[in-house]
Amino acid sequence: MMNNDQAIKRLAVSGMLTALAVALSGFSIPIGASRCFPAQHLVNVIAGVFLGPVYGTGIAFCTSLARNIMGTGSLLAFPGSMVGAFLCGILFRKTGKLAAAYAGEMAGTGILGGLLCYPVAAWIMGKEVALFFYVIPFLMSTVCGTVIAAVLIGIMKQSGAFYRLKELL
Numbered sequence: 001m002m003n004n005d006q007a008i009k010r011l012a013v014s015g016m017l018t019a020l021a022v023a024l025s026g027f028s029i030p031i032g033a034s035r036c037f038p039a040q041h042l043v044n045v046i047a048g049v050f051l052g053p054v055y056g057t058g059i060a061f062c063t064s065l066a067r068n069i070m071g072t073g074s075l076l077a078f079p080g081s082m083v084g085a086f087l088c089g090i091l092f093r094k095t096g097k098l099a100a101a102y103a104g105e106m107a108g109t110g111i112l113g114g115l116l117c118y119p120v121a122a123w124i125m126g127k128e129v130a131l132f133f134y135v136i137p138f139l140m141s142t143v144c145g146t147v148i149a150a151v152l153i154g155i156m157k158q159s160g161a162f163y164r165l166k167e168l169l
Contacts, residue, residue: 006169009168009169010051010055010169013050013051013169014047014051014055014058014059014062017043017046017047017051017059018043018059018062018063018066020039020043021039021040021043021059021063022063022066022067022070024037024039025037025039025040025063025067025072025073026072027039037073037077037141037145038141038142038144038145038148039145040060040063040077040081040145041081041084041105041109041141041142041144041145041146041148041149042145042146042148042149042152043059043060043063044056044059044060044081044084044085044088044105044109044145044149045088045101045102045105045145045146045149045150045153046149046152046153047059047060047085047088047089048085048086048088048089048092048101048104048105049088049089049092049098049101049153050165050166050169051089051169052089052092052093053085053086053087053088053089053090053093054089055089056085056086056088056089057082057085057086057089059085060081060082060084060085060086061078061081061082063077063081064077064078064081064082074125075120075124075125076117076120076121076125076134078120079113079116079117079120080109080113080114080116080117080134080138081109081113082113083108083109083112083113083116084104084105084106084107084108084109084110084112084113084142085105085108086108087104087105087107087108087112088101088102088104088105088108089101089104090104091103091104092104098150098153102146102149102150105142105145105146105149106139106142106143106146109138109139109141109142110135110138110139110141110142110143111135111138111139113134113138114132114133114134114135114136114137114138114139115131115132115134115135117133117134117138118130118131118133118134121133121134
């Protein structure tokens with residue numbers, strides 16, 4: 001069980017990661033019909049590893065909501081980012097392995113999130129798309145963001161910051 005100080009720290013870090021993801025959302029790579037945001041995947045991995053699946057999913061939701069309100073995102077950001085953040089966090093929590101977290105982000109966002117975008121695109125947005133239409137663009141985006149996260153976490157492990165941050169949160 002978390003004490004109040006730990007909950008406040010996690011909430012503060014969540015706010016900072018959400019702000020970072022929103023601020024970096026201007027950096028996008030157009031791939032097919034979607035705009036891919038590698039920064040969101042970087043934040044998903046960092047949040048999943050350091051804060052866990054619930055906070056990671058909450059950060060992904062808040063980032064998607066803020067981007068939609070600002071007009072810089074689409075409804076497709078919700079299923080893509082939230083499933084990836086959750087799967088990343090849950091796999092890291094269950095295994096303690098970074099490779100599992102990375103695989104969770106890529107499979108959750110790229111495959112499951114891409115598939116979940118079909119009903120959003122077809123039924124809510126009124127687009128005529130194939131079931132697997134978003135899988136390749138989402139996979140390309142999440143692989144890019146996950147590789148950036150893996151490099152950053154690798155640097156953090158070498159410097160010892162990874163372990164200090166895990167203790168802090």
